[in-house]
Amino acid sequence: MFFRRYLIPRLIQYALVIAIGITAVFFIPRMLPNDPVMRTISELRARGSYLEPGAMDKIIADMTQMYGLEGSTLEQYGAFWTRLLRGDLGVSFFQFPTPVNALIATALPWTAGLLLSTTILSWVLGNILGGFAGYFSHKRWSRTLDAVAMVIRPLPYYIFAFALLLLLTYVVRWFPISGGAGIGHQPGFNLPYIRDVLWHSFLPALSITILGTAAWFQTMKLVVQNVNSENFVQYAKLGGVEESRIVSRYVIRNALLPQITGLGLSLGLIFSGALITEIVFSYPGLGTLLYNAIINGDYNLIMGITVFSIVAITTAVLIVDLLYPLFDPRIRYM
Amino acid sequence: MKLFQDLLRDYKFAWGFSVLCLLVIFASLSFFSPYDPTLWGVVPRDMQPSAEHWLGTDSNGQDVFWMASFAVRNSLTIAIIAGVVSRIIAVIVGMVAGYKGGMTDRVLMFFSDSLLVIPLFLIIVMLAMLIRDSMNLVTLGLLLACFGWAWDARLIRSQILSLRERDFTQTAVLSGTGTLRLVLNEYMPYATPLIFSTLINNMAWAIGLEITLAILGLIDLSIPTLGTMLYWAISYQAILLGRWWWLLTPVILSVLLFVALYWLSVSISEYLDPRTRIQRVGVS
Numbered sequence: 136m137f138f139r140r141y142l143i144p145r146l147i148q149y150a151l152v153i154a155i156g157i158t159a160v161f162f163i164p165r166m167l168p169n170d171p172v173m174r175t176i177s178e179l180r181a182r183g184s185y186l187e188p189g190a191m192d193k194i195i196a197d198m199t200q201m202y203g204l205e206g207s208t209l210e211q212y213g214a215f216w217t218r219l220l221r222g223d224l225g226v227s228f229f230q231f232p233t234p235v236n237a238l239i240a241t242a243l244p245w246t247a248g249l250l251l252s253t254t255i256l257s258w259v260l261g262n263i264l265g266g267f268a269g270y271f272s273h274k275r276w277s278r279t280l281d282a283v284a285m286v287i288r289p290l291p292y293y294i295f296a297f298a299l300l301l302l303l304t305y306v307v308r309w310f311p312i313s314g315g316a317g318i319g320h321q322p323g324f325n326l327p328y329i330r331d332v333l334w335h336s337f338l339p340a341l342s343i344t345i346l347g348t349a350a351w352f353q354t355m356k357l358v359v360q361n362v363n364s365e366n367f368v369q370y371a372k373l374g375g376v377e378e379s380r381i382v383s384r385y386v387i388r389n390a391l392l393p394q395i396t397g398l399g400l401s402l403g404l405i406f407s408g409a410l411i412t413e414i415v416f417s418y419p420g421l422g423t424l425l426y427n428a429i430i431n432g433d434y435n436l437i438m439g440i441t442v443f444s445i446v447a448i449t450t451a452v453l454i455v456d457l458l459y460p461l462f463d464p465r466i467r468y469m
Numbered sequence: 470m471k472l473f474q475d476l477l478r479d480y481k482f483a484w485g486f487s488v489l490c491l492l493v494i495f496a497s498l499s500f501f502s503p504y505d506p507t508l509w510g511v512v513p514r515d516m517q518p519s520a521e522h523w524l525g526t527d528s529n530g531q532d533v534f535w536m537a538s539f540a541v542r543n544s545l546t547i548a549i550i551a552g553v554v555s556r557i558i559a560v561i562v563g564m565v566a567g568y569k570g571g572m573t574d575r576v577l578m579f580f581s582d583s584l585l586v587i588p589l590f591l592i593i594v595m596l597a598m599l600i601r602d603s604m605n606l607v608t609l610g611l612l613l614a615c616f617g618w619a620w621d622a623r624l625i626r627s628q629i630l631s632l633r634e635r636d637f638t639q640t641a642v643l644s645g646t647g648t649l650r651l652v653l654n655e656y657m658p659y660a661t662p663l664i665f666s667t668l669i670n671n672m673a674w675a676i677g678l679e680i681t682l683a684i685l686g687l688i689d690l691s692i693p694t695l696g697t698m699l700y701w702a703i704s705y706q707a708i709l710l711g712r713w714w715w716l717l718t719p720v721i722l723s724v725l726l727f728v729a730l731y732w733l734s735v736s737i738s739e740y741l742d743p744r745t746r747i748q749r750v751g752v753s
Contacts, residue, residue, distance in 0.1 A: 156592075400585065
């Protein structure tokens with residue numbers, strides 16, 4: 136049952152979403168009137184960068200190949216997929232022969248580390264705070280937290296990041312302004328390096344965590360307030376079960392289920408937000424890589440990052456969705 | 470108007486509405502600006518806030534106060550274009566999917582779900598890069614409109630689904646009302662408040678993306694918007710050089726704008742149905 140009813144349709148949907156995303160990446164350059172190859176070349180020239188004729192030919196050939204502009208559209212489309220399935224994202228134009236794969240591989244651990252730690256931390260924090268605030272919604276601290284969340288919740292990551300940046304680096308002068316790790320430390324598993332990384336990651340992580348916590352807090356509080364009015368909670372109260380036990384064992388556990396779905400749905404947004412936060416703090420992850428690619432007009436790198444992100448995010452969402460039955464005993468596909 | 474008075478009784482709506490009105494007034498001041506926002510060097514550079522230049526001047530030689538009023542005006546313009554056009558798409562998709570049901574519904578919802586899952590931001594960045602030369606307020610608004618309808622189409626669809634099951638639908642269909650008339654005359658009044666609250670959310674989203682694209686340098690940087698103000702402040706290292714007024718002005722204006730729009734939308738959706746608030750704040 137599990138396979139027929141749930142897993143297979145979900146996997147088909149997963150494959151189709153990736154196909155649509157990558158198809159969009161394929162067709163977007165083709166829908167536009169200008170030739171992306173010549174456009175990039177002219178941008179190169181406009182910047183005054185000198186290219187040897189040989190290198191130029193190589194770039195044109197490479198770009199024509201990257202855009203798959205040889206043959207009919209259908210053939211191009213097929214070739215595009217063949218290369219992608221081989222895991223080949225082409226080479227970066229501005230850091231010439233470095234493959235896009237290698238650049239992404241360098242930046243990825245930074246972004247993954249930042250995203251993973253902040254998403255998990257804010258999800259846990261937000262749900263615990265929201266759970267208690269929802270259960271004790273008449274208390275003063277609960278209302279204060281709610282008011283704070285109402286103000287910071289709508290802010291985009293980078294606006295909040297700027298506000299934090301102004302406050303902490305300029306007014307209070309506590310934090311270094313940018314960079315993942317300072318110069319002079321050997322990357323490796325030694326204490327100064329690790330401390331340096333944590334120190335520099337602190338501000339971007341803090342802004343993502345605070346905003347994320349506010350968002351999870353709000354939804355959790357509302358869900359808990361709904362669960363609160365259900366019979367089993369009233370019954371537990373009348374039965375004299377300790378309040379702390381009711382909140383943590385009965386209310387929060389039941390309210391967590393929609394929050395897991397929410398986590399899956401919002402991963403894409405969190406990811407986009409994190410990319411911009413990285414740029415604001417010059418944190419050396421995918422966001423900064425993307426920013427440099429845009430500044431240099433490195434179209435190949437941008438396409439590579441986009442394709443990679445589409446696959447990564449949809450896979451993450453799929454994993455969250457597949458884990459869902461584990462948390463909800465009422466859903467038994469097996 | 471009764472609706473409006475009811476809403477004003479909620480402090481969130483009252484505050485959001487007043488702040489938004491103040492921002493609109495501030496934005497319309499730009500029509501009386503003594504300086505042309507596209508020129509550089511019209512005032513001395515890098516002046517601290519003073520009686521003459523209330524919010525100081527920036528490194529491009531522009532008065533920050535007047536620049537900011539242009540910025541709010543242009544950002545709001547982009548948001549309104551994006552919001553209204555994407556509302557039209559969302560209403561059509563949501564109503565067709567909800568009313569037709571079946572295969573049409575599944576295909577349309579599959580598309581909107583895909584838009585929700587894919588990191589759209591990167592696709593928008595790719596598109597913005599390719600049309601960078603012809604990027605102005607209108608094209609940016611339209612570009613954002615193409616991507617901003619998915620979630621709202623879903624909300625409208627679920628509303629139509631519930632309306633379709635009601636008795637009056639049967640009565641109308643049996644008495645020979647055409648589909649178009651049924652949808653426009655009977656369903657629209659129910660869907661209008663929802664459309665309005667999604668419009669506000671969508672405007673906030675569009676302003677956010679406008680700022681993002683501007684920070685990446687992907688829109689015409691000579692047009693003053695909240696995003697381009699931030700771009701220039703960052704690229705001239707306003708933080709390092711201690712020119713806090715230059716960065717602080719767009720940051721505070723954006724905070725006010727986002728909070729005001731959010732409070733309006735929360736207040737409206739709470740008014741509509743306390744339960745929808747869960748969906749609202751969940752994924753916006």
